[in-house]
Amino acid sequence: MKYRSQKVAYYFFALSMLLLIxxxxxxxxxxxxxxxxDGLHEWIPFNTATATHKNLLVVWILSGFMGAAxxxxxxxxxxxxxxxxxxxxxxxxxxxxxVIAVAGFHMGWFEGRKFLEIPRPLDYLVALNVVGFLLLILFTLLKGKKKTTTAWVLTMGLVFAALLYLPGMIYFxxxxxxxxxxxxxxxxWVEGVWELIMGGILSYLLIRLTGVDREVIEKWLYVIVGLTFLSGILGTGHHYYYTGGPDYWLMIGGIFSALEPLAFLGMTAFAVQMYRKGNKKHPNKLALFWTLNTAILxxxxxGLLGLAHTLPQVNLYTHGTLVTAMHGHLxxxxxxxxxxxxxxxxxxxxxxxxKIFDNKIGNFAFWTAxxxxLGMTTAFAAAGVSQVSLERIAGYExxxxxxxxxxxxxVLIIAATVFTTGILLFVWNFIKFGVPSDxxxxPEGDVAFQPVS
Amino acid sequence: MLSKKQAKTFFLGGTLLFFLIFIALSVDSLSNGIPENTHPEKMSEQAKLGRYLWDKNNCMGCHTLMGEGAYYAPELTRVYSRKGPDYIRAVLTAPEGWQPRGRKMVKYDFTDEEVDALIAFFQWMNDTYLNGFPPEPMMAQPQ
Structure with a gap:
């Protein structure tokens, strides 16, 4: 760590872990x-649980992004x-x-809009908070000695993520x-500007973990995020097939959704290739594992599981079933x-x-999570395909x-228990690090590079 | 070999082009396609109240509508024609909360006006055209 103020990231990472649990x-x-x-139905009915589950997902990931920034x-x-x-x-x-949002869900204070259940009065507070965050990031970047592509891509991802929140605040x-x-x-967000954030963070990590020249990594970063928008923007059309939109979305959404895996494949190839190309290897193997894991999973x-049900002919039957949960979780x-x-x-x-770079708990956490x-995804797939067969084909109620x-x-619960074990071990490792220290x-930044043996 | 400047041009140019196409299609969808398919002019004040109640009670947290929501309770886009208004009223006013096959629905204390509003909303929803969704089951339901 080169700058004292970077320590503030710890708060966001800790909150992120707490919210994930x-x-x-x-x-x-x-x-x-x-x-x-459903013994908790009286206190936590399903619609409260689902709003809480989905919004905690958004918030723990956003907290992680803020910490990263x-x-x-x-x-x-x-x-x-x-x-x-x-x-x-x-x-x-x-x-x-x-905390107010989650407590509100338990008192029936929500908007029934998937992923955006936070009620509008709180939306304004969220927006205000994010503006404050962005100003801090932008001023730091603009006053800085360097304005790297990695930093700009990350920052622009965050700025556009904030701007795109605004249309969701209007009532129609x-x-x-x-x-x-x-x-x-x-x-x-998820198939557009969050991928800018993802590209920026991956680029930062690959530069530091592989030792590959920044110019090379950032060049390919542009290509990857270019592919993301090329496919992802019009790929929005797969949400307009059966929700009241005109029928041209079936063709446009179908074609561009089919291209979306290319951007993710590019991300995978990018990370793996940079790893192989690197003439230096960082000793932090766990960080490298997680980075490559991100690119592959x-x-x-x-990419692939999205493609599995975004073709309009398939989506007609899978839309609104647990097949979506299969894709969503992985x-x-x-x-x-x-x-x-x-x-x-x-x-x-x-x-x-x-220097907890490669310990048993960390490795075990990686593999079990x-x-x-993957087990959870398989269970959702089996449930989803069965649901489609029974309801949409055979006509069951x-x-x-x-x-x-x-x-x-x-089966889902068994697999989720394995996943949770991995998460808890990761959090245990996180706690073992202790708190950041001056x-x-x-002064020279990360000097942990070691020549490949 | 691709230079960094060319890669940047590809990113910025491609993004701008596809963003502009997306905006043009969105304007068309909002001004032509969606109104033609959903007939918002036919939405009565009752139906508007029903739509508000749908959101306020997070019905989407269990059901799906237009295929969107959670997967804990039935899809309701065509519930008006599938089950009829009397059945919907019975579900919404069940004294102990609706419990089909043991699965519990939240017990709501809707007023008669609110129940009528939700039924009106489902009736409006029933007349929307969603490019063939939900599909008719390919096989008949087993007896």
Whole structure:
């Protein structure tokens, strides 16, 4: 760690881990409810659990992104953050708004809009908070000695993510119009500007972990994010097939959705190739594992499993079923969850000075979390395909089909337990690092490179 | 070999081009396609209240509408024609909360006006055209 102010990232990483554990807890509540064990229904009905589960997902990942930005931007801009007290204020206000939102869900205070359930009065506070965050990042970058491509791509991803939140704050009486704009937020986040953030963080990590020349990595970064927007913007059309949009979206959405895996494949090839090309290897193997894992699982989850049901002819039958949950879980984990774990794995040894680079707990956490999520994806796939066959093909009533597919949720719970074990071990490692210390400051930055043996 | 400047041009140029196409298609969808398919002019004040209640109670947290929502309860786009208004009323006013096959729905204390509003909303929803969604099951339901 080169700059004292980078330590502020720790708060966001810690919050991120806490919220992830809470998110998983609500996931278990939902999985048990699907099996018929809904003993918490009086206090946490399913619609509260799902709003909490989905919004905690968004918030823990955003918290990870914010931590990443606070860690990366000073390093890239070669100066301290413009204000640490304001960054801490932004952190606490962010956490408080999150707590109010989650508490509100349990009192029936929400908007029934998937992923955007936070009620509008709180939306304004979120927007205010994010503006504060962006100003701190932008001023740091603009006042910095260097303005690297990596820093700009990351920052622009964050700026556009904030701008795209705005259409989701408007109320439309026509629910089809509401849905149209809701996807401007959700789709253009996860299959658009969040990939800018992902590209920026991956680029930063690859530069430091592989020793490949910055110019080479940043050149390919442009190509990858270019491919992302080339396919992802019009790929939004796959959300407009059956939600009241005109029929030309079937063709446009179909073609550009089919191209979306290319961007993720590019991301995978980019990371793997840079790793192979690197003439130096960083000793932080765990960070390298997580970085490569992000590149590979994002292709599998977001790319391939997305393609598996975005062709309009297939989507007509799979739309609105658990097949979507199959794609969603591996996509979010592979592209964004794993990414947050990558930057945490890289930054924690730097911030604390404790060189936990390759320990047994960390390795076990890596494998169990990833095997667990693959098991969960398989369980969702089995449940989803069964649901489609029974409901959409054979004509079963919804609850008749739901009873038949209950056993798949037992498998889901088993796999989720494996996943959770991995997450808890990762968090245990995170706690073992301790808190950031000025003793970890290195005037020359990360000097941990070692020649390949 | 591709230079960094060319890569940047590809990124900025491609993004701008596809963004502009997307905006043009969005304007067309919002001004022509969606109104033609959903007939917002036919939305009564009752239906508008029903739509508001749909959001306020996070019905999407269990059900799907237009295929969007959670997957814990039935898809409701065509519930008006599939089950009829009396059935919907019975579900919304069940004294202990609706419990199909043991799965519990939240017990709502809707007023008669609110129940009528939700039924009106489902009726409006029933008349929307969604490019063939939800599909008719290929096989008949087993007896």
């Amino acid at each position: 809470l998110q998983i807890t609500y996931g278990f509540i939902m999985a048990f409810a699907h099996m018929g064990f 606070y860690y990366i931007i000073p390093d890239e801009a070669e100066r301290e953050l413009v204000s640490v007290p304001l960054a801490k204020l932004q952190f606490w206000s962010f956490a408080i708004v999150g 009486e026509n629910i089809a119009v509401d849905s149209f704009f809701r996807w401007w937020v959700v789709h253009l 994002s292709f599998l989850g977001a 996509a979010f984990w592979g592209a964004y969850g794993s990414l947050v774990f990558s930057i945490i794995s890289y930054a924690m040894p730097q911030m604390t000075g404790r 990833n095997i667990g999520i 919804y609850m008749e089909a739901a009873k038949v597919i209950e056993p798949h949720f037992f 003793d970890a400051l290195q």
